[in-house]
Amino acid sequence: MLKVTVWNENRHEKKDPRVKEIYPDGIHGAIANALSTHDFDVRTATLDEEEHGLTDDVLNQTDVLVWWGHLAHDEVSDEIVSKVSEKVLNGMGLIVLHSGHFSKIFKKLMGTSCDLKWREAGEKERLWVVDPSHPIVDGIDSYIELQQEEMYGEHFDIPAPDELVFLSWFEGGEVFRSGCTYRRGNGKIFYFRPGHETYPTYHDENIQKVIANAVSWAAPTDHKRPVYGNAQPLEAIKNQEN
Template structure:
């Protein structure tokens, strides 16, 4: 499996708190725990040529992970179209935390993807809503993050194909924090935790969920359906 971890990589360069937690970037931490035998894990960042997502990289990526926050509008629309097409062709996409506002997620969802938020370093409890789902494998009935940014409903997304996790926050809000979609031949998983000023991606449960999601999102080995005018399979007798 070929995995690409994309990160805009801006906070880590400008914010000392983030730099201390993720000195080499959020993408490097995620790439590190995704390393397994038989996998090739690469990283790509916003300021690289073509945002690191060249045709060669995209065409050889089975699952793409996406983290963005302050620079969504700097992502080139042509790159977004290429990523969208790769998802429709079967590439898996895992959108993390503030990537809910990324161009690619909003394009694939067709909605604003807006929500309520609050930075108060409060407790988040993530409940497993679908215990039979492979993304929840190895996770208990719930797990907790002691300090996280709050995201609250209403989350302006289409009704998910599957709801895997629901979050409760210390301030009282709830949030659909783990949802799946199918678009074309591709599978998409949005996972909420991961605010840059908290060490969320070092948490074993968070890592387990993302590892499971990568396996789940791996492409199905088949061609896309053929669309447009079609010749009959059977003989049409007519009237």
């Protein structure tokens, strides 16, 4: 059974009654509850817990980490970011949601600013499936339509995705690369755009299905990370220099 940790900074829920009303158990709670209906062993972690809830013990027992953050990216410890990054390079899956594009961990793994255009106007978003054979969209129709979402628009300053799974169109006219996969070391990463805190996006069954599919896709493979550095020859080398 895959072990999944859903991480959320859990700040909007404490500051904004609108968010608390939509997500009474927190954004992390809503995502974890949806994932728990699948064959996953799910736990949650939040920013204000010891070591942000991402202790060595938790990370060592996490196959896939789901990440949501917005207000408090700078409060995440660089030490924890380094530990999470190393775990990804060694095979842990990482699902980065919505405003997690600006998280320290995503920017570290992407190596770019990860900046974008945005507008909060409660407009319609249509997420078009542009890779219908991808396992992340298993069971999803040709698009997902959300009646109200925050707009993210191009240019999105990320490396070219290994695979582009979703492309969003917004009522105001913008488009956005809203479902992107990457491989870093032995780990697999999926960035999924929707999920603004004042809209009930994570209660949408299609959004829940995509996240669950992504967790399964990002599961670690049974392969040790390659060994780097000076290497001894596998075969005898004729005329080898001293």
